[in-house]
Amino acid sequence: MTLATGFTGGTLDRADRLRHDAEALAAAMGNWQARLLKLEGGQPEVTEDGRLGWTMLAEAPDEAEFVLLGLDAGRPRFAALLPGAGPQAGFRSPALIAALDALEPGEAATYAAARSVLDWHARHRFCANCGAPTALFRAGWGRNCANCRAEHFPRVDPVVIMIAEHDGRALVGRQPGWPKGRYSALAGFLEPGESIEEAVAREIEEESGVRVSGVRYVASQPWPFPSQLMIACIGLAEDDAITLDAHELEDAMWVTRDEVRAALAGAGPFLAPPRYAIAHSLLTHWAG
Template identity: 70%
Template sequence: MIAPGFTGGTLDRADALRHDEAGLAALTSDWRSRLLRLDGFDPVLMGDGTLGWTTLADVPDGAELVLLGLDENGRGHFAAYVPGMRAPPGRSPRLFGLLGQFAPGEAATYAAARSVLDWHSRHQFCANCGHQTEMFRAGWGRRCPSCKAEHFPRVDPVVIMIAEHDGRALLGRQPAFPPGRYSALAGFLEPGESIEEAVAREIMEEAGVRVCDVRYIASQPWPFPSSLMVACVGMAENDTITLDTNELEDAIWVSREDVRAVLAGGDGPFLPPPAYAIAFTLLTAWAEG
Protein backbone atom coordinates (compact mmCIF):
# COMPACT_ATOMS: atom_id res chain seq x y z
CA MET A 1 0.00 0.00 0.00
CA ILE A 2 1.28 3.47 -0.85
CA ALA A 3 2.39 5.41 2.25
CA PRO A 4 0.05 8.30 3.11
CA GLY A 5 1.30 11.77 2.29
CA PHE A 6 2.84 13.90 5.05
CA THR A 7 4.18 10.78 6.79
CA GLY A 8 7.61 9.18 6.99
CA GLY A 9 9.48 12.04 8.65
CA THR A 10 13.15 11.41 9.41
CA LEU A 11 13.77 13.86 12.27
CA ASP A 12 13.97 12.65 15.87
CA ARG A 13 11.45 14.88 17.66
CA ALA A 14 13.76 14.89 20.71
CA ASP A 15 11.04 15.28 23.34
CA ALA A 16 13.60 15.24 26.20
CA LEU A 17 15.15 18.45 24.87
CA ARG A 18 11.81 20.23 25.17
CA HIS A 19 12.25 20.00 28.95
CA ASP A 20 16.01 20.68 28.97
CA GLU A 21 16.67 24.42 28.91
CA ALA A 22 20.45 24.00 29.03
CA GLY A 23 20.46 21.41 26.26
CA LEU A 24 18.16 23.56 24.15
CA ALA A 25 20.38 26.60 24.67
CA ALA A 26 23.40 24.58 23.56
CA LEU A 27 21.52 23.48 20.46
CA THR A 28 20.53 27.02 19.50
CA SER A 29 24.19 28.07 19.95
CA ASP A 30 25.48 25.26 17.72
CA TRP A 31 26.58 26.59 14.33
CA ARG A 32 25.41 23.36 12.73
CA SER A 33 21.75 23.90 13.68
CA ARG A 34 19.40 24.59 10.82
CA LEU A 35 16.44 26.93 10.28
CA LEU A 36 13.58 25.93 7.98
CA ARG A 37 13.11 28.30 5.07
CA LEU A 38 9.49 29.31 4.53
CA ASP A 39 7.73 31.71 2.20
CA GLY A 40 5.12 32.86 4.70
CA PHE A 41 3.62 29.49 5.56
CA ASP A 42 4.54 27.82 2.27
CA PRO A 43 7.53 25.50 1.86
CA VAL A 44 10.70 26.45 0.00
CA LEU A 45 11.71 23.38 -2.00
CA MET A 46 14.99 22.59 -3.65
CA GLY A 47 15.19 21.07 -7.12
CA ASP A 48 15.33 17.54 -5.69
CA GLY A 49 12.16 18.02 -3.61
CA THR A 50 13.95 18.49 -0.30
CA LEU A 51 13.16 21.33 2.06
CA GLY A 52 15.31 24.44 2.06
CA TRP A 53 17.29 25.19 5.21
CA THR A 54 19.54 28.00 6.37
CA THR A 55 21.46 28.84 9.56
CA LEU A 56 20.09 30.29 12.78
CA ALA A 57 21.87 33.51 11.89
CA ASP A 58 18.88 34.14 9.64
CA VAL A 59 16.28 34.02 12.44
CA PRO A 60 14.12 37.14 11.97
CA ASP A 61 14.26 39.83 14.67
CA GLY A 62 11.78 39.10 17.45
CA ALA A 63 11.09 35.54 16.28
CA GLU A 64 10.83 32.53 18.61
CA LEU A 65 12.19 29.13 17.71
CA VAL A 66 10.26 25.87 17.53
CA LEU A 67 12.39 22.72 17.74
CA LEU A 68 11.37 20.37 14.95
CA GLY A 69 13.91 17.71 15.90
CA LEU A 70 17.39 16.29 15.37
CA ASP A 71 18.81 14.63 12.29
CA GLU A 72 20.98 11.50 12.31
CA ASN A 73 24.04 13.67 13.04
CA GLY A 74 22.46 15.35 16.05
CA ARG A 75 21.94 18.69 14.29
CA GLY A 76 19.00 20.71 15.54
CA HIS A 77 16.32 21.69 13.05
CA PHE A 78 14.09 24.65 13.89
CA ALA A 79 11.24 26.74 12.52
CA ALA A 80 10.78 30.40 13.41
CA TYR A 81 7.52 31.82 14.72
CA VAL A 82 7.35 35.54 13.95
CA PRO A 83 4.77 37.30 16.17
CA GLY A 84 1.84 38.43 14.08
CA MET A 85 2.31 35.90 11.28
CA ARG A 86 -0.97 34.48 10.00
CA ALA A 87 -1.63 31.64 7.61
CA PRO A 88 -3.81 32.49 4.59
CA PRO A 89 -7.41 31.23 4.80
CA GLY A 90 -7.04 28.94 1.78
CA ARG A 91 -4.41 27.02 -0.14
CA SER A 92 -3.03 28.72 -3.22
CA PRO A 93 -2.60 26.93 -6.59
CA ARG A 94 1.15 27.39 -6.07
CA LEU A 95 1.03 25.47 -2.78
CA PHE A 96 -1.04 22.68 -4.31
CA GLY A 97 1.62 22.35 -6.99
CA LEU A 98 4.38 22.10 -4.41
CA LEU A 99 2.60 19.39 -2.42
CA GLY A 100 3.19 16.89 -5.19
CA GLN A 101 6.92 17.65 -5.42
CA PHE A 102 8.18 16.64 -1.95
CA ALA A 103 10.90 14.03 -1.67
CA PRO A 104 9.97 11.10 0.61
CA GLY A 105 9.67 12.16 4.25
CA GLU A 106 10.12 15.88 3.61
CA ALA A 107 6.40 16.65 3.66
CA ALA A 108 6.17 15.26 7.20
CA THR A 109 8.67 17.81 8.49
CA TYR A 110 6.83 20.59 6.69
CA ALA A 111 3.49 19.39 8.07
CA ALA A 112 4.77 19.54 11.65
CA ALA A 113 6.26 23.00 11.16
CA ARG A 114 3.23 24.48 9.45
CA SER A 115 0.75 23.06 11.95
CA VAL A 116 2.66 24.23 15.02
CA LEU A 117 3.39 27.69 13.63
CA ASP A 118 -0.24 28.10 12.65
CA TRP A 119 -1.31 26.99 16.13
CA HIS A 120 0.93 29.63 17.72
CA SER A 121 -0.54 32.29 15.44
CA ARG A 122 -4.09 31.43 16.58
CA HIS A 123 -3.49 30.77 20.28
CA GLN A 124 -1.83 33.87 21.63
CA PHE A 125 -4.29 34.25 24.50
CA CYS A 126 -5.25 31.94 27.33
CA ALA A 127 -8.56 30.15 26.82
CA ASN A 128 -8.97 30.06 30.61
CA CYS A 129 -8.46 33.72 31.62
CA GLY A 130 -7.76 35.64 28.41
CA HIS A 131 -4.23 36.74 29.35
CA GLN A 132 -1.52 36.67 26.67
CA THR A 133 0.42 33.41 26.75
CA GLU A 134 4.13 32.65 26.36
CA MET A 135 5.88 29.93 24.36
CA PHE A 136 7.56 27.10 26.29
CA ARG A 137 8.67 23.47 25.79
CA ALA A 138 10.81 24.45 22.79
CA GLY A 139 7.74 25.77 21.01
CA TRP A 140 5.48 22.79 21.71
CA GLY A 141 3.32 24.57 24.24
CA ARG A 142 2.12 27.94 25.52
CA ARG A 143 1.85 28.88 29.19
CA CYS A 144 -0.25 31.58 30.80
CA PRO A 145 1.78 33.73 33.23
CA SER A 146 -1.43 34.85 34.92
CA CYS A 147 -3.39 31.68 35.76
CA LYS A 148 -0.55 29.19 35.02
CA ALA A 149 -2.67 27.22 32.55
CA GLU A 150 -0.70 25.27 29.96
CA HIS A 151 -1.87 24.87 26.36
CA PHE A 152 -0.59 22.43 23.75
CA PRO A 153 -0.95 22.13 19.97
CA ARG A 154 -4.24 20.52 19.12
CA VAL A 155 -4.99 17.98 16.43
CA ASP A 156 -8.53 17.70 15.07
CA PRO A 157 -9.51 14.13 14.10
CA VAL A 158 -11.33 13.70 10.79
CA VAL A 159 -12.79 10.47 9.44
CA ILE A 160 -12.38 9.92 5.70
CA MET A 161 -14.07 6.87 4.30
CA ILE A 162 -15.67 4.91 1.52
CA ALA A 163 -18.73 2.71 1.76
CA GLU A 164 -18.47 -0.65 -0.02
CA HIS A 165 -21.41 -2.48 -1.59
CA ASP A 166 -21.32 -5.44 -3.95
CA GLY A 167 -17.69 -4.81 -4.95
CA ARG A 168 -18.18 -1.09 -5.51
CA ALA A 169 -17.04 1.97 -3.57
CA LEU A 170 -19.07 5.09 -2.82
CA LEU A 171 -17.32 8.35 -3.78
CA GLY A 172 -18.53 11.93 -3.65
CA ARG A 173 -17.56 15.32 -5.00
CA GLN A 174 -17.77 18.82 -3.61
CA PRO A 175 -18.41 21.87 -5.79
CA ALA A 176 -14.88 23.14 -5.05
CA PHE A 177 -13.27 20.03 -6.59
CA PRO A 178 -11.69 20.25 -10.04
CA PRO A 179 -14.08 19.08 -12.80
CA GLY A 180 -14.51 15.32 -12.76
CA ARG A 181 -12.80 14.67 -9.45
CA TYR A 182 -14.44 12.34 -6.93
CA SER A 183 -13.01 11.36 -3.57
CA ALA A 184 -13.81 9.69 -0.28
CA LEU A 185 -16.39 11.24 2.01
CA ALA A 186 -15.06 12.98 5.12
CA GLY A 187 -16.09 14.80 8.27
CA PHE A 188 -14.92 15.78 11.74
CA LEU A 189 -15.38 13.49 14.72
CA GLU A 190 -17.76 14.97 17.24
CA PRO A 191 -17.49 14.82 21.04
CA GLY A 192 -18.79 11.60 22.51
CA GLU A 193 -18.48 9.33 19.45
CA SER A 194 -16.03 6.68 18.32
CA ILE A 195 -14.28 6.55 14.96
CA GLU A 196 -16.67 3.83 13.83
CA GLU A 197 -19.70 5.87 14.88
CA ALA A 198 -18.39 8.97 13.13
CA VAL A 199 -17.86 7.02 9.90
CA ALA A 200 -21.40 5.66 9.99
CA ARG A 201 -22.90 9.05 10.86
CA GLU A 202 -21.05 10.98 8.16
CA ILE A 203 -21.91 8.53 5.37
CA MET A 204 -25.56 8.53 6.44
CA GLU A 205 -25.68 12.32 6.69
CA GLU A 206 -23.97 13.02 3.36
CA ALA A 207 -25.20 10.16 1.17
CA GLY A 208 -28.06 8.52 3.07
CA VAL A 209 -26.28 5.15 3.08
CA ARG A 210 -26.24 3.06 6.25
CA VAL A 211 -22.98 1.20 6.96
CA CYS A 212 -21.68 -1.33 9.48
CA ASP A 213 -18.49 -3.36 10.05
CA VAL A 214 -16.24 -0.31 9.81
CA ARG A 215 -12.56 -1.14 9.49
CA TYR A 216 -9.53 1.11 9.84
CA ILE A 217 -7.08 1.45 6.93
CA ALA A 218 -4.51 4.20 7.66
CA SER A 219 -4.06 7.73 9.01
CA GLN A 220 -2.43 10.93 7.83
CA PRO A 221 -1.54 14.32 9.35
CA TRP A 222 -3.11 17.10 7.30
CA PRO A 223 -1.53 20.49 8.11
CA PHE A 224 -4.32 22.81 6.94
CA PRO A 225 -4.35 23.77 9.72
CA SER A 226 -3.86 20.62 11.85
CA SER A 227 -6.01 17.54 11.35
CA LEU A 228 -5.50 13.81 11.64
CA MET A 229 -7.24 12.05 8.77
CA VAL A 230 -8.43 8.59 9.79
CA ALA A 231 -9.18 6.48 6.73
CA CYS A 232 -11.77 3.69 6.97
CA VAL A 233 -14.03 1.44 4.93
CA GLY A 234 -17.59 0.57 5.96
CA MET A 235 -19.89 -2.09 4.52
CA ALA A 236 -23.10 -0.58 3.12
CA GLU A 237 -26.47 -2.20 3.76
CA ASN A 238 -27.82 -0.94 0.43
CA ASP A 239 -26.74 1.22 -2.51
CA THR A 240 -29.53 3.80 -2.54
CA ILE A 241 -28.04 7.31 -2.41
CA THR A 242 -29.94 10.16 -0.79
CA LEU A 243 -27.68 13.15 -1.31
CA ASP A 244 -27.27 16.04 1.12
CA THR A 245 -26.65 18.84 -1.36
CA ASN A 246 -25.36 21.09 1.42
CA GLU A 247 -22.39 18.72 1.69
CA LEU A 248 -21.96 17.10 -1.72
CA GLU A 249 -22.60 17.99 -5.34
CA ASP A 250 -22.79 14.36 -6.43
CA ALA A 251 -22.03 10.80 -5.32
CA ILE A 252 -21.43 7.67 -7.40
CA TRP A 253 -20.65 3.98 -7.00
CA VAL A 254 -17.49 2.83 -8.79
CA SER A 255 -16.14 -0.66 -9.39
CA ARG A 256 -12.73 -1.97 -8.37
CA GLU A 257 -11.82 -2.27 -12.03
CA ASP A 258 -12.60 1.40 -12.63
CA VAL A 259 -10.69 2.48 -9.52
CA ARG A 260 -7.65 0.44 -10.52
CA ALA A 261 -7.68 1.93 -14.00
CA VAL A 262 -8.02 5.50 -12.75
CA LEU A 263 -5.29 5.13 -10.13
CA ALA A 264 -2.98 3.72 -12.79
CA GLY A 265 -3.50 6.85 -14.88
CA GLY A 266 -6.02 5.37 -17.31
CA ASP A 267 -9.50 6.42 -18.29
CA GLY A 268 -12.47 6.00 -15.99
CA PRO A 269 -15.64 7.60 -14.69
CA PHE A 270 -13.83 10.02 -12.38
CA LEU A 271 -10.56 11.83 -11.70
CA PRO A 272 -8.79 10.54 -8.57
CA PRO A 273 -7.61 12.61 -5.60
CA PRO A 274 -3.93 13.65 -5.66
CA ALA A 275 -1.36 11.10 -4.53
CA TYR A 276 -0.42 13.09 -1.39
CA ALA A 277 -4.02 12.91 -0.09
CA ILE A 278 -4.94 9.93 2.07
CA ALA A 279 -8.03 9.42 -0.07
CA PHE A 280 -5.59 8.17 -2.74
CA THR A 281 -4.07 5.76 -0.21
CA LEU A 282 -7.53 4.63 0.86
CA LEU A 283 -8.68 3.97 -2.69
CA THR A 284 -5.44 2.12 -3.43
CA ALA A 285 -5.89 -0.13 -0.41
CA TRP A 286 -9.50 -0.83 -1.33
CA ALA A 287 -8.68 -1.49 -4.98
CA GLU A 288 -6.01 -3.99 -3.94
CA GLY A 289 -8.61 -5.83 -1.88
Protein backbone atom coordinates (compact mmCIF):
# COMPACT_ATOMS: atom_id res chain seq x y z
CA MET A 1 0.00 0.00 0.00
CA THR A 2 1.31 3.44 -0.93
CA LEU A 3 1.23 5.84 2.00
CA ALA A 4 0.08 9.37 1.13
CA THR A 5 2.31 12.03 2.68
CA GLY A 6 2.22 15.82 2.79
CA PHE A 7 3.62 17.88 -0.09
CA THR A 8 3.19 14.97 -2.50
CA GLY A 9 0.62 14.30 -5.22
CA GLY A 10 1.55 17.25 -7.40
CA THR A 11 -0.25 17.49 -10.73
CA LEU A 12 2.01 19.91 -12.64
CA ASP A 13 3.96 18.67 -15.65
CA ARG A 14 7.45 19.91 -14.73
CA ALA A 15 8.15 20.39 -18.46
CA ASP A 16 11.88 19.70 -18.38
CA ARG A 17 11.90 20.02 -22.17
CA LEU A 18 11.17 23.75 -21.89
CA ARG A 19 14.10 24.34 -19.54
CA HIS A 20 16.52 23.70 -22.40
CA ASP A 21 14.62 25.62 -25.11
CA ALA A 22 14.94 29.42 -24.87
CA GLU A 23 12.36 30.04 -27.59
CA ALA A 24 9.80 27.67 -26.07
CA LEU A 25 10.35 29.22 -22.63
CA ALA A 26 9.85 32.72 -24.03
CA ALA A 27 6.65 31.54 -25.67
CA ALA A 28 5.47 30.08 -22.37
CA MET A 29 6.11 33.37 -20.60
CA GLY A 30 4.20 35.21 -23.33
CA ASN A 31 1.27 32.78 -23.21
CA TRP A 32 -1.93 34.58 -22.16
CA GLN A 33 -2.72 31.63 -19.88
CA ALA A 34 0.59 31.89 -18.00
CA ARG A 35 0.17 32.59 -14.30
CA LEU A 36 2.40 33.63 -11.39
CA LEU A 37 2.13 32.05 -7.94
CA LYS A 38 1.04 34.54 -5.30
CA LEU A 39 3.59 34.56 -2.49
CA GLU A 40 4.14 37.09 0.27
CA GLY A 41 7.31 36.53 2.24
CA GLY A 42 7.28 32.87 1.30
CA GLN A 43 3.65 32.42 2.34
CA PRO A 44 1.08 31.35 -0.27
CA GLU A 45 -2.33 32.87 -0.82
CA VAL A 46 -4.92 30.13 -0.26
CA THR A 47 -8.49 30.27 -1.57
CA GLU A 48 -11.53 29.06 0.36
CA ASP A 49 -11.48 25.75 -1.51
CA GLY A 50 -7.86 25.03 -0.55
CA ARG A 51 -6.22 26.08 -3.79
CA LEU A 52 -3.25 28.34 -4.46
CA GLY A 53 -3.74 31.90 -5.61
CA TRP A 54 -2.32 32.95 -9.00
CA THR A 55 -1.94 36.23 -10.85
CA MET A 56 -0.57 37.57 -14.15
CA LEU A 57 3.20 37.64 -14.75
CA ALA A 58 2.92 41.39 -15.33
CA GLU A 59 2.11 41.80 -11.63
CA ALA A 60 5.70 40.92 -10.69
CA PRO A 61 8.25 43.72 -10.17
CA ASP A 62 10.25 44.69 -13.27
CA GLU A 63 13.45 43.26 -11.76
CA ALA A 64 11.93 39.86 -10.97
CA GLU A 65 13.25 36.67 -12.55
CA PHE A 66 10.93 33.76 -13.24
CA VAL A 67 11.11 30.08 -12.34
CA LEU A 68 9.03 27.75 -14.46
CA LEU A 69 7.16 25.50 -12.02
CA GLY A 70 5.54 23.52 -14.83
CA LEU A 71 2.43 23.21 -16.93
CA ASP A 72 -1.11 22.81 -15.65
CA ALA A 73 -2.98 21.11 -18.52
CA GLY A 74 -0.66 22.99 -20.87
CA ARG A 75 -0.97 26.31 -19.03
CA PRO A 76 2.43 27.66 -17.84
CA ARG A 77 2.86 28.27 -14.11
CA PHE A 78 5.69 30.39 -12.69
CA ALA A 79 7.14 31.65 -9.41
CA ALA A 80 9.00 34.95 -9.11
CA LEU A 81 12.51 35.34 -7.73
CA LEU A 82 12.55 38.87 -6.35
CA PRO A 83 15.72 40.96 -6.21
CA GLY A 84 17.30 41.01 -2.78
CA ALA A 85 14.94 38.37 -1.40
CA GLY A 86 16.59 36.57 1.50
CA PRO A 87 16.30 32.87 2.31
CA GLN A 88 13.27 31.73 4.31
CA ALA A 89 15.01 28.50 5.40
CA GLY A 90 13.01 26.70 8.10
CA PHE A 91 10.86 29.65 9.19
CA ARG A 92 7.15 28.86 9.53
CA SER A 93 4.86 31.54 10.89
CA PRO A 94 1.50 30.68 12.49
CA ALA A 95 -0.17 32.08 9.35
CA LEU A 96 1.88 29.75 7.12
CA ILE A 97 1.04 26.75 9.30
CA ALA A 98 -2.65 27.60 8.96
CA ALA A 99 -2.24 27.96 5.19
CA LEU A 100 -0.55 24.55 4.93
CA ASP A 101 -3.39 22.95 6.88
CA ALA A 102 -5.88 24.47 4.42
CA LEU A 103 -4.13 23.50 1.16
CA GLU A 104 -5.27 20.55 -0.92
CA PRO A 105 -2.49 17.90 -1.26
CA GLY A 106 -1.65 18.59 -4.91
CA GLU A 107 -1.59 22.33 -4.26
CA ALA A 108 0.74 21.85 -1.31
CA ALA A 109 3.11 19.94 -3.59
CA THR A 110 3.28 22.89 -6.00
CA TYR A 111 3.92 25.27 -3.13
CA ALA A 112 6.67 23.02 -1.76
CA ALA A 113 8.50 23.01 -5.09
CA ALA A 114 8.24 26.79 -5.39
CA ARG A 115 9.31 27.46 -1.81
CA SER A 116 12.32 25.15 -2.03
CA VAL A 117 13.68 26.38 -5.35
CA LEU A 118 13.20 30.08 -4.51
CA ASP A 119 14.95 29.60 -1.18
CA TRP A 120 17.79 27.79 -2.96
CA HIS A 121 18.25 30.74 -5.33
CA ALA A 122 18.32 33.16 -2.40
CA ARG A 123 21.13 31.14 -0.79
CA HIS A 124 23.21 30.58 -3.94
CA ARG A 125 23.70 33.97 -5.53
CA PHE A 126 27.46 33.41 -5.51
CA CYS A 127 29.52 30.59 -6.94
CA ALA A 128 30.67 28.00 -4.40
CA ASN A 129 33.68 27.34 -6.63
CA CYS A 130 35.14 30.83 -7.16
CA GLY A 131 32.88 33.25 -5.27
CA ALA A 132 31.73 35.21 -8.32
CA PRO A 133 28.04 36.17 -8.77
CA THR A 134 25.90 33.52 -10.45
CA ALA A 135 22.97 33.91 -12.84
CA LEU A 136 19.71 32.01 -13.20
CA PHE A 137 19.41 29.58 -16.16
CA ARG A 138 17.45 26.47 -17.21
CA ALA A 139 14.15 28.24 -16.54
CA GLY A 140 15.16 28.78 -12.93
CA TRP A 141 16.32 25.23 -12.22
CA GLY A 142 19.99 26.10 -12.13
CA ARG A 143 22.54 28.89 -11.74
CA ASN A 144 25.74 29.32 -13.70
CA CYS A 145 28.94 31.23 -13.12
CA ALA A 146 30.28 33.39 -15.96
CA ASN A 147 33.67 33.55 -14.27
CA CYS A 148 34.61 29.86 -13.89
CA ARG A 149 31.79 28.26 -15.95
CA ALA A 150 30.58 26.18 -13.00
CA GLU A 151 26.94 25.12 -13.03
CA HIS A 152 24.92 24.76 -9.83
CA PHE A 153 21.60 22.99 -9.38
CA PRO A 154 19.02 22.89 -6.57
CA ARG A 155 20.03 20.46 -3.86
CA VAL A 156 17.93 18.22 -1.67
CA ASP A 157 19.20 17.10 1.73
CA PRO A 158 18.16 13.56 2.77
CA VAL A 159 16.81 13.18 6.31
CA VAL A 160 15.74 9.99 8.06
CA ILE A 161 12.68 10.24 10.29
CA MET A 162 11.78 7.15 12.25
CA ILE A 163 10.26 5.37 15.20
CA ALA A 164 11.77 2.50 17.13
CA GLU A 165 9.31 -0.29 17.93
CA HIS A 166 9.45 -2.53 21.02
CA ASP A 167 6.82 -4.83 22.48
CA GLY A 168 3.91 -3.09 20.74
CA ARG A 169 5.09 0.41 21.60
CA ALA A 170 6.73 3.18 19.57
CA LEU A 171 9.46 5.57 20.66
CA VAL A 172 8.65 9.29 20.25
CA GLY A 173 10.53 12.37 21.41
CA ARG A 174 10.25 16.13 21.65
CA GLN A 175 12.56 19.08 21.06
CA PRO A 176 12.60 22.10 23.40
CA GLY A 177 11.27 24.59 20.85
CA TRP A 178 8.16 22.62 19.93
CA PRO A 179 4.63 23.50 21.08
CA LYS A 180 3.84 22.32 24.59
CA GLY A 181 3.08 18.62 24.73
CA ARG A 182 4.14 17.81 21.16
CA TYR A 183 5.97 14.53 20.55
CA SER A 184 7.02 13.17 17.21
CA ALA A 185 9.26 10.69 15.45
CA LEU A 186 13.01 11.10 15.84
CA ALA A 187 14.91 12.51 12.87
CA GLY A 188 18.37 13.38 11.59
CA PHE A 189 20.40 14.06 8.47
CA LEU A 190 22.12 11.28 6.56
CA GLU A 191 25.88 11.63 6.70
CA PRO A 192 28.33 11.00 3.83
CA GLY A 193 29.11 7.33 3.30
CA GLU A 194 26.00 6.16 5.14
CA SER A 195 22.99 4.11 4.04
CA ILE A 196 19.43 4.91 5.06
CA GLU A 197 19.36 1.92 7.41
CA GLU A 198 22.66 2.90 9.01
CA ALA A 199 21.50 6.50 9.50
CA VAL A 200 18.28 5.35 11.17
CA ALA A 201 20.16 3.12 13.61
CA ARG A 202 22.78 5.78 14.36
CA GLU A 203 20.33 8.63 14.91
CA ILE A 204 18.04 6.62 17.20
CA GLU A 205 20.98 5.45 19.30
CA GLU A 206 22.56 8.91 19.43
CA GLU A 207 19.37 10.64 20.53
CA SER A 208 17.81 8.02 22.80
CA GLY A 209 20.41 5.35 23.48
CA VAL A 210 18.12 2.73 21.94
CA ARG A 211 19.76 0.24 19.56
CA VAL A 212 17.69 -0.94 16.58
CA SER A 213 17.95 -3.42 13.72
CA GLY A 214 15.61 -4.69 11.03
CA VAL A 215 15.04 -1.18 9.69
CA ARG A 216 12.26 -1.01 7.11
CA TYR A 217 11.33 1.84 4.78
CA VAL A 218 7.79 3.22 4.96
CA ALA A 219 7.48 6.35 2.78
CA SER A 220 9.14 9.64 1.79
CA GLN A 221 8.18 13.29 1.63
CA PRO A 222 9.65 16.53 0.29
CA TRP A 223 10.01 19.05 3.10
CA PRO A 224 10.42 22.63 1.84
CA PHE A 225 11.92 24.15 5.02
CA PRO A 226 14.22 24.72 3.28
CA SER A 227 14.76 21.69 0.98
CA GLN A 228 14.86 18.20 2.43
CA LEU A 229 13.70 14.71 1.53
CA MET A 230 12.23 13.05 4.60
CA ILE A 231 12.66 9.25 4.55
CA ALA A 232 10.33 7.56 7.03
CA CYS A 233 11.35 4.23 8.56
CA ILE A 234 10.63 1.86 11.44
CA GLY A 235 13.32 -0.05 13.34
CA LEU A 236 13.07 -2.89 15.83
CA ALA A 237 14.54 -2.00 19.23
CA GLU A 238 16.70 -4.45 21.19
CA ASP A 239 15.30 -3.15 24.50
CA ASP A 240 13.34 -0.20 25.88
CA ALA A 241 16.02 1.49 28.03
CA ILE A 242 16.26 5.20 27.15
CA THR A 243 19.46 7.21 27.62
CA LEU A 244 18.51 10.70 26.50
CA ASP A 245 20.88 13.04 24.63
CA ALA A 246 19.82 16.39 26.13
CA HIS A 247 21.54 18.25 23.29
CA GLU A 248 19.08 16.69 20.82
CA LEU A 249 15.88 16.00 22.75
CA GLU A 250 14.05 17.40 25.74
CA ASP A 251 12.26 14.13 26.39
CA ALA A 252 11.47 10.73 24.87
CA MET A 253 8.94 8.07 25.79
CA TRP A 254 7.34 4.84 24.65
CA VAL A 255 3.68 5.00 23.58
CA THR A 256 1.16 2.31 22.74
CA ARG A 257 -0.94 2.10 19.59
CA ASP A 258 -4.03 3.17 21.52
CA GLU A 259 -2.17 6.23 22.84
CA VAL A 260 -0.98 7.12 19.34
CA ARG A 261 -4.48 6.73 17.91
CA ALA A 262 -5.86 8.98 20.62
CA ALA A 263 -3.14 11.59 19.98
CA LEU A 264 -3.83 11.55 16.24
CA ALA A 265 -7.51 12.11 17.04
CA GLY A 266 -6.56 15.12 19.18
CA ALA A 267 -7.40 13.57 22.53
CA GLY A 268 -4.29 11.65 23.52
CA PRO A 269 -1.53 11.95 26.11
CA PHE A 270 0.58 14.06 23.73
CA LEU A 271 0.14 16.55 20.89
CA ALA A 272 0.64 14.79 17.54
CA PRO A 273 2.67 16.33 14.69
CA PRO A 274 0.70 18.34 12.09
CA ARG A 275 -1.08 16.46 9.32
CA TYR A 276 1.19 17.83 6.56
CA ALA A 277 4.29 16.36 8.30
CA ILE A 278 5.39 12.84 7.39
CA ALA A 279 5.72 12.06 11.11
CA HIS A 280 1.92 12.22 11.25
CA SER A 281 1.69 9.78 8.35
CA LEU A 282 4.30 7.50 9.92
CA LEU A 283 2.51 7.35 13.25
CA THR A 284 -0.83 6.78 11.48
CA HIS A 285 0.72 3.92 9.52
CA TRP A 286 2.21 2.33 12.64
CA ALA A 287 -0.92 2.75 14.74
CA GLY A 288 -2.99 1.15 12.00
